[in-house]
Amino acid sequence: MTTPLVKDRIYRSPQALIGGVLLLVIVGWLGIDALIRGNGRTPWLALAALILIVPLVAAFTLRPAVFAGEDRLRVRNPFRVITLPWGEIAALRSGYSNEVIVKSGAKYQLWAIPVSLRSRKKAARRQAKTESDARRGRTGPGAGAAGYGLGGFGGFGSSGGLGESDHAAGAARAETDKVMDDLRDMLESRGPAESAQGEITVRWAYEVAAPAVAGAVLLAILLAVG
Template identity: 60%
Template sequence: MTTPEPQSPSPQPPAPVSKDRVYRSPAGIAGGVLLLALALWLGIDAVVAGEGSTPWKALAALLFLVPLIAAYTVRPAVFAGDDRLRVRNPFRVIVLPWGQVASFRSAYSNEVFAESGDKYQLWSVPVSLRGRKRAARREDRRAAGGGPRRGGVLGGYGQFGARGGGAGSASVEADGPVRAEADKIMDELRELLEARKAAETSKGEVTVRWAYEIVVPAAIGAVALAVLLGVG
């Protein structure tokens, strides 16, 4: 009688990889798209209808302005994952493993501090003093028994996407105080830091990369525009 061979255990499915939380500014993106559309409209019109050196000046101006507009409006974002925080600012991309993050600070701008003492601004999570005042008024109203009111035609959907309103809006929590949305985002980042800082996969070094795809075209456009304007 033959003895059946032991069967090897079936391979376990890989653990699902959680997606990064992405914090961007839809209001900034909308403004950037409008500015880009205006710049392209005026620039293309100058290229098509301009005479003499005007088309070349328009092309140089577009090469200079379009990357800068995109850098300050469409580009900024914060990606918070289980192992790291990636900050995409206008001209740099900073990757900070959670083990290298010391703290977050919210004053007139939202910032992250590395263990080395270096400070990086979170461009895509702007501070809104108006939003904080609005949140304080709603909290006072709720404490007085009036209850919070949801304002805005978006019904709570605003600057930072599907959850909550924009930096200028107040977020209403049934079991907590009313806070501006940017402050709530910073609270979420602090909670994620506390939960993931000691994790083995959260170790590593801070890396900073310059956004040459923004810097190089803008520099070339600036030089070309200066030369064309100087030549006349």
């Protein structure tokens, strides 16, 4: 009997996806309009700009993702794909950006899990308010909603055995910090596994870089010839 494959956990930035789609729609609309209605060199300039801009927008918004599997962490950044066995990862660090640090000392940024200082400040304010409510002995609906954030989701029925303070502590974390906590848990549990050992591989995304470079060269030639 074969063991069923465990699907990777996939982490992406919803804000980046939405922003990328909107940017591509705007760029596509303007570029196609210039291609159809433009005169002289305008269609050629529009074509070169599209070849340059579209891959870059997709690379920095739609492409980034982090795939956390049983044995490996795969980081898909704008121009590189880094495959890291859990056993080769030394730490997952959160500062002004989220990074993977490997045992050799190399660092790789997690583009798909951006740090939001604004979210951290909001989470800190919620946590401070929750702790203040707890010190004053407030346990009514108002205190619960303040602790759980939008909608008070933590107050719905079953708590899975967690106390109110546990829920409040979890809700007070910024979303990307919660994701990093999940990845650290996986690193701790899977790092020593024999199947999670191996070599780190880095692959450059030529499918993104090649068209962008071609568009830049074409655009430079058109501008140079006047």
